[in-house]
Amino acid sequence: MHKSILFGLATVALFSAPVQADTLEDVKKAGMLKCGVSTGLAGFSQKDEKGSWSGLDVDVCRGVAAAVLGDASKVTYKPLTAKERFTALQSGEIDILSRNTTWTHTRDTSLGLNFAGTIYYDGTGFMVSKKLGVKSALELDGAAACIQAGTSTELAIADYFRENNMKYKVVTFDTSDQTRTGLESGRCDFLVSDQSQLYALRIGLKDPAGAIVLPEVISKEPLGPVVRQGDDKWFNITKWVVNASIEGEFQGVTSENADELAKSGKPGQKRLLGTEGDLGEKLGLSKDWALNVIKQVGNYSESFERNVGQDSPLKIKRGLNAQWNNGGILYSPAMR
Amino acid sequence: MTEDQRAVSSKHAFYNNPKNRALIYQLLLLIGIGYFFYTIVSNTMANMEARGIKSGFGFLQATSGFDILMSLIPFDATYSYGRTFVVGLLNTILVSIIGIILATIIGFLIGVAHFSPNWLIKKLATAYVETFRNIPLLLQVFFWYFAVLAALPTAARDSVSIGEAVFLNVKGLFIPKLIGESGSSIVYLSIAVALIAILFLRRWAKKRQELTGAQFPVLWTGLGIFFGLPLLATLITGIPFGLEYPIMGRFSFDGGITVIPELMALALALSIYTGAFIAEAVRAGIQAVPHGQTEAARSLGMKESKIMSLIVVPQAMRVITPLLNSEYQSLVKNSTLATAIGYPDLFTVFVGTTLNQTGQAIEIVFMTMAVYFVINMIISFVMNRFNKSTQITAR
Numbered sequence: 001m002h003k004s005i006l007f008g009l010a011t012v013a014l015f016s017a018p019v020q021a022d023t024l025e026d027v028k029k030a031g032m033l034k035c036g037v038s039t040g041l042a043g044f045s046q047k048d049e050k051g052s053w054s055g056l057d058v059d060v061c062r063g064v065a066a067a068v069l070g071d072a073s074k075v076t077y078k079p080l081t082a083k084e085r086f087t088a089l090q091s092g093e094i095d096i097l098s099r100n101t102t103w104t105h106t107r108d109t110s111l112g113l114n115f116a117g118t119i120y121y122d123g124t125g126f127m128v129s130k131k132l133g134v135k136s137a138l139e140l141d142g143a144a145a146c147i148q149a150g151t152s153t154e155l156a157i158a159d160y161f162r163e164n165n166m167k168y169k170v171v172t173f174d175t176s177d178q179t180r181t182g183l184e185s186g187r188c189d190f191l192v193s194d195q196s197q198l199y200a201l202r203i204g205l206k207d208p209a210g211a212i213v214l215p216e217v218i219s220k221e222p223l224g225p226v227v228r229q230g231d232d233k234w235f236n237i238t239k240w241v242v243n244a245s246i247e248g249e250f251q252g253v254t255s256e257n258a259d260e261l262a263k264s265g266k267p268g269q270k271r272l273l274g275t276e277g278d279l280g281e282k283l284g285l286s287k288d289w290a291l292n293v294i295k296q297v298g299n300y301s302e303s304f305e306r307n308v309g310q311d312s313p314l315k316i317k318r319g320l321n322a323q324w325n326n327g328g329i330l331y332s333p334a335m336r
Numbered sequence: 337m338t339e340d341q342r343a344v345s346s347k348h349a350f351y352n353n354p355k356n357r358a359l360i361y362q363l364l365l366l367i368g369i370g371y372f373f374y375t376i377v378s379n380t381m382a383n384m385e386a387r388g389i390k391s392g393f394g395f396l397q398a399t400s401g402f403d404i405l406m407s408l409i410p411f412d413a414t415y416s417y418g419r420t421f422v423v424g425l426l427n428t429i430l431v432s433i434i435g436i437i438l439a440t441i442i443g444f445l446i447g448v449a450h451f452s453p454n455w456l457i458k459k460l461a462t463a464y465v466e467t468f469r470n471i472p473l474l475l476q477v478f479f480w481y482f483a484v485l486a487a488l489p490t491a492a493r494d495s496v497s498i499g500e501a502v503f504l505n506v507k508g509l510f511i512p513k514l515i516g517e518s519g520s521s522i523v524y525l526s527i528a529v530a531l532i533a534i535l536f537l538r539r540w541a542k543k544r545q546e547l548t549g550a551q552f553p554v555l556w557t558g559l560g561i562f563f564g565l566p567l568l569a570t571l572i573t574g575i576p577f578g579l580e581y582p583i584m585g586r587f588s589f590d591g592g593i594t595v596i597p598e599l600m601a602l603a604l605a606l607s608i609y610t611g612a613f614i615a616e617a618v619r620a621g622i623q624a625v626p627h628g629q630t631e632a633a634r635s636l637g638m639k640e641s642k643i644m645s646l647i648v649v650p651q652a653m654r655v656i657t658p659l660l661n662s663e664y665q666s667l668v669k670n671s672t673l674a675t676a677i678g679y680p681d682l683f684t685v686f687v688g689t690t691l692n693q694t695g696q697a698i699e700i701v702f703m704t705m706a707v708y709f710v711i712n713m714i715i716s717f718v719m720n721r722f723n724k725s726t727q728i729t730a731r
Contacts, residue, residue, distance in 0.1 A: 158412075159413070170402075172688070172689065
């Protein structure tokens, strides 16, 4: 099975003689970025009929490819289940994991991985069938939940039901599609996942209007890209590509005006776009790294609206994911 | 050693002695293999250290923090990761035992049906084997889970029910639970006594037959003891049992015993699939018994049923047993397909969730491999013992 191959790879990778990791060199040499994404989650990483990937998570891969290789399309996507994702990254099968992955203490400290920032502030929520007549998660005592295996959701829901002295049954599936099937067939009464995923999954239901997302948000789920620990150069690149797209929105740089602003913008915009200063060189990249990111992928706002916001079927509001001066908590460290 | 040989060997150097040379080569090989494993282990440790990946078995004591759908022992999120291992292991053993028993029954019935003089039964047996042997097992698991069991009624009140005591819906099979009250231990004891009594009866009957040739109806007497004694005990102690019926709650049935659909689907798929292979093994075994044996038995005037049970099957077992062994082992290994439908077996729980929450892939994968290895070694051991007992023994 697919998984055993992964474990095999992981074992072989760990057995082999110690090597010095330089992901940047490897990616440049290959001319391709290997990016781990989900097996299909609307708005975050999804494949269309032509086989091309899109989504908020996918835009991180495209952004890194644009910054490193100058071409956002130079990405090989590896669809991974939640269970497979960390092993794939540890074993070097992928260069970067961008798969709606929650930044937790345990993952950051014990898996040999580093989280390179947050691209979406999420929280665990519930989706139920309208027929059930449930208005609050507190009414779910004794119900059965469908969950994706190997996620932080499994832990969040266990905490929540324990806190509230309620009982529940948990049916865990490998993919989020299967959890949706479970809800539709009635195997479980409610589906638990990150809120963003719930909206994405609801669109895929046979009768999207027949399901509602409950108001409760029971945990913090900051989602972001992950890289291997011990390769600080690569870690910095990923971190600053994420920041460049956030800073781009803050500075008013968009995919349309980026070229123009690089020539005639304010000092801050010029510094970001590489016509002033040496931010790119310090990362080991070319001067126009961030220009490539914003020109080819767009700034955070463009990416958000296109994939999960008002220009997408998901219609998720910015909420927490707005800029800090706009009611959200999105904040890029200083670009200087 | 003769004088000649000694003369020859003393002429040659120590390393030219074939015996010594073999020893040296063996030793070198051993050192080589030892070094190979040493390198693997030390490299792995160094690599994991360098990559900041946590290692060791300390995680087994840490609190798991997640729940599991089905557990044969008490379990909730406050128990340790070590406990999740045991829960998963027991679930694997449960589905394997159910699968092995059902597959054996199906296999023997279909295998024997192949020799039925009835054309329809014979063809049905062939069709069964050809159908289920040729469809991938994963597909069959999906078929039972997503096509058959998911089509059951959704709402608890629409459940298929037998006498308002047994309910079947998409969430599983709900059956009443037997609750032992005071005095029930006497009944359990009587079951044990009955089993021991049957063992003694068998031994006594065998001895008597060897001495006098007179047969004793062991099967019927045995069944009588097995059911009669506990029944008697139950009546004497005043039926010390209560039934806990499943009661409809808001979402599902509470109380009683719940058989989750994941278990049903997996057990069905495993036993039907493996049953087809066992049927072929049984057919091969029976065909391996020379026809002359049957004819000889007939000429002695034995009944057809006796010929099958006393002449054909015991000889066929010699061929069937080794094949059964590997079918059983395959079944245990195939039970890891549980992960496809979320049945919480060892693979799903431990290699799935626990591995993902702790990230300790190496330890967990090795522990799990060791478990399947040991389970299959046990099956091999038992089946080899059984095989010995079916082989020809000279008196």
